[in-house]
Amino acid sequence: MVDIATRVWNHKWKIDPIVRSLIDTDFYKLLMCQSVFRNKRDTQVTFSLINRSTNVPLAKLIDEGELREQLDHIRSLSLRRNESTWLRGNTFYGKRQMFRPDFMEWFENLRLPAYHLERVGDQYELTFEGKWPEVMLWEIPALAVLMELRGRAVLNDMGRFELQVLYARAMTKLWEKIERLREVPELRIADFGTRRRHSFLWQDWCVQAMVEGLGESFVGTSNCLIAKSRDLEAIGTNAHELPMVYAALAEDDAALKQAPYDVLADWHEEHDGNLRMILPDTYGTEEFLRDAPDWLAGWTGVRIDSGDPAAGAETAIRWWNERGEDPRRKLVIFSDGLDVAKILELQAQFAGRVRVSFGWGTLLTNDFRGLTPDDRLAPFSLVCKAVEANGRPTVKLSDNPKKAMGPKDEIARYKRVFGVGEQVAQDVIV
Template sequence: MASIDLAKRAYDHGWRLDPIVRSLLDTDFYKLLMLQLIWRRFRDAPVTFSVINRTTSVRLAEEVDEAELRAQLDHARSLRFTNRELIWLGGNTFYGVKSIFSPDFLAWLADYRLPDYDLSRGADGQFRLEFSGSWADVTLWEIPALSILNELRSRRALRRMGRFELDILYSRAKTKLWSKIERLRQLEPLALSDFGTRRRHGFLWQGWCVEALKEGLGGAFIGTSNVLLAMNNDLEAIGTNGHELPMVLAAMAGEDKAALRAAPYRVLEEWRAAYDGNLLIALPDAFGTQAFLDDAPDWLADWKGFRPDSAPPIEGGEIIMKWWASKGRDPRERLLVLADGLDVDGIEAAHAHFKGRVRTSFGWGTNLTNDFRDCAPVEAPGTAAPVAGLQGDAGGGSPGGETVGQRRKGHRRPGRDRTLSAGVRRGGPGTSGRACLIRNR
C-alpha cells in the first residue's frame, strides 16, 4: 500500500469501474461480531436502514453522479466472502479467543450477499438510499454504503485537481499524519487503533494510514477496526459492539415499557452469553449514559471496560470511573476505550488525565483517515470531510411515530447521545435500526 502513488492513481481514473469496496471484509470488525449474534438470535427481524445526509448545505445528489453510485452499489452486491477470507475468520485468534466465529455461521457467510437497495433523488438535492430485509441480511450494508458515498464525493473533488496539485495534496496529508505520529510516540504507555473506516477519504488512503501507524508506533498501534486491512497487514481486528443492538431491541419492545427500559441490559446479557473475556466492553450511551448507569446490573461492573462514545473523553471517562468506584471496583483494573471525535490534542489530554488512574485505549477515526484540512493547494469542496450517515427505521407501530429515544424519556441525555434527532422510529417497514450519524468534526 505504501508503494502506491496515490496522486497518480487519482489522476489516472480512466477505467470503467474502480471499486471502492473490494471485499465484504472491508468493514468494521464489530459488524461481524454483532452479525453473528444477530444471526443466531434475531436473524429474521425485518429492518430498513436509511442513508441520510445531515449536512443539508451539501446537496449530495448534485455532487455524486447517480450512475456512478449505482455502479458502486451493484459492485458491492456482486461480492462474496472468499475461501481465503473465511479460513482466516475461522482459524484466526481474535481478542485471545480461537475460532470465535462458529462453523455454522461461517457456512452461512459463504452464501451471503448484500441484499438489494432502493435509490432515488429528492427535490432537496439529497439521495434517498434504503436497504430493507431481515436484520441479518441488511446490517452489513452500513459500512459499504457510507464508504461508497463518502469516497465518491472525495473522488469528484479530486477530479478538479491537476496532477501536481494532487501530488501536493497527498504529500501534505502524509506529512501532517506523520507529524501526529511523532507526537503520539511520546505517550507511554499508549494503546491506539484505527477506527476510521466509515469516515475515510478512501480505501487506499486508509491503508496508507494503517501502514504508517504500524511502522511509526510499533507495538503502541494495537490494530484496526477494518477487517480486510487487519488480515492484509497481520494486525489485530479491533471492535466489540455498537449502538445498533440496543436501538433495535428497544424498537422491538413496542409499547411494552418494561421491555423498552430493559432493552440496553438485555443486549448485554445476550452479548455475554455469546462472548466473554476481552470482548466484554459496554457501550452505555445509546439512550443516555447516566440513566444507563443508574439502572445497570451489578455484574456489569465486572466487565473489562466501557466505551463512553458520546461525551468528551475526559468527561465521559470520569462518569464511568465514578460508577466503578460506587460499585467497589478499582478503575485501575478496568479499561476505557475512548473514540469520540479524537485527534492528537484530545488523545494527549486524555492520556495525561487518566494516566495511572485507569487503563486507556484510543480509537482514532475521522481525524486519522480523512484529515485533509489545509492540504489542498486550492481547497476543493469535498476534500475536507465526509457527510453521509445512517439511520434505522423501525416498524411495529403507527407511521410517523415518536423515536425510541423520546419514548425512553428520562433515559436519554440531551445533546451528544447518538440517538440525536434520528433515533429508531416506529413507523416504516421493519423492526429496528441504527442512528450513527457521520458529521463534520
C-alpha cells in the first residue's frame, strides 16, 4: 500500500504527473467513444471547463505553468501494449471483445489534440476543439488534473507530520462510512469518483478500502486503470454528452425532439444486458419517459443523476408499470451527490421494489470536508462539457435547473420542444 502522505511530500521537489495513462478515465467514456467513432466520428465539437463553484479561484490557486506542464504530459501519452491487451481481451459486462478492432486500432494510435488555456480573472478558460472521438477523451483527465492541482496547492503549505495526520483522519472518515454501509443488506455499490477525486493515489486507496470493507457488495470501479490493476469490474454505461451533441446537430424541432431516442437507438445496436441503461434527465425525466418509444421499456433500467432521486425513481417505477414491465426486475442506479445518509435512505425506500445500485462519486474519493482550516480541501463542483457541435450550441436542462447549461434562448426553445414544465431547484453538492 502506497504511503500517500510521503508521496505528497516528495512531489514538492520534482514533477509528479497526475495522469499517467490514457485509461486513467471512466469506463463510460470509452464505451461512448466507440459509439461516437462508429456513428459521428467527423462531428466537430468544443468542450469547455465550467467551474460552478465560483468561490474557488482556480487561477489564484494553480500556477499556469504547472497546469500547462500537466496537460502537455497528457498529450504525450499513448495506449500501452498491456492496456490495449486488456481492452481487447477482457470480458466487460459478460461480453468478450467489447471494443471492436477498428476502434482499438484508432485508439492505439491516438494522441489527445491541442488545448487552449487562458486566465480570465481568478478562473481559467480551458477549451478543447476538434473531432468528437478525440476531444471527448480530454474531459476526465482535464478534471482530474485541475482537482488534484487545487489539492496540491493546499497541501503544499503542510509539513510532513501534518500530512500524515491529515490522511490518517481522511482514512478514518472513509472507514467509518464503510462500517455503516457494511450493515446494509443486499447493497450494491460502485466507485464513480474519478472526475473529481482528491488524487489518483487517494482514489486507488478508497477502492482498496471498499474491496476489503464491503466485499461482494462492492461491484467495481468506473476507473479503467484501477479496474485493470486491481482486477475489478469496470463499471459505466453512457452520459449526458451523447444526447447533448445529437440534439445540437438536429436540423429542426422535430429532429430535436427525436434526438435523445436516436442516441439510444444507436446504443441498442451495440449493447445489451446491464449496458442498456437509460439516462433520462438530460431534457427532463418525466418528459423523456412520457414520450419514449415502447422498446425502451424493455431496457435493463435507469440511472438517476439529478433532481430529487426518490422522485426520479418513483417516476421510473410508474412508467414501467404503465408499460407492462415488472419494476422488481429493473435496475435503478443512483449517482448524484451521494453520501452514506442518502444511500441508506434510498436503499431502505426502494429495496424490494426495484433492483437498487449506487454509483458513489465525489464524496467517496474527495471527502476532506472539515479536515483542514477554512475547509480548503472541501470538494467543489467542476465540470468539462461539450458546449458546441458543428458550430451549434449544446443545451442541458437536467431535472435540477441549477445544472442547466446553454444560451438562454436555446434553453427556452428546448423547454418548449420537450414540454418541460416547472422544475424544483436543488443545491448542487458536487
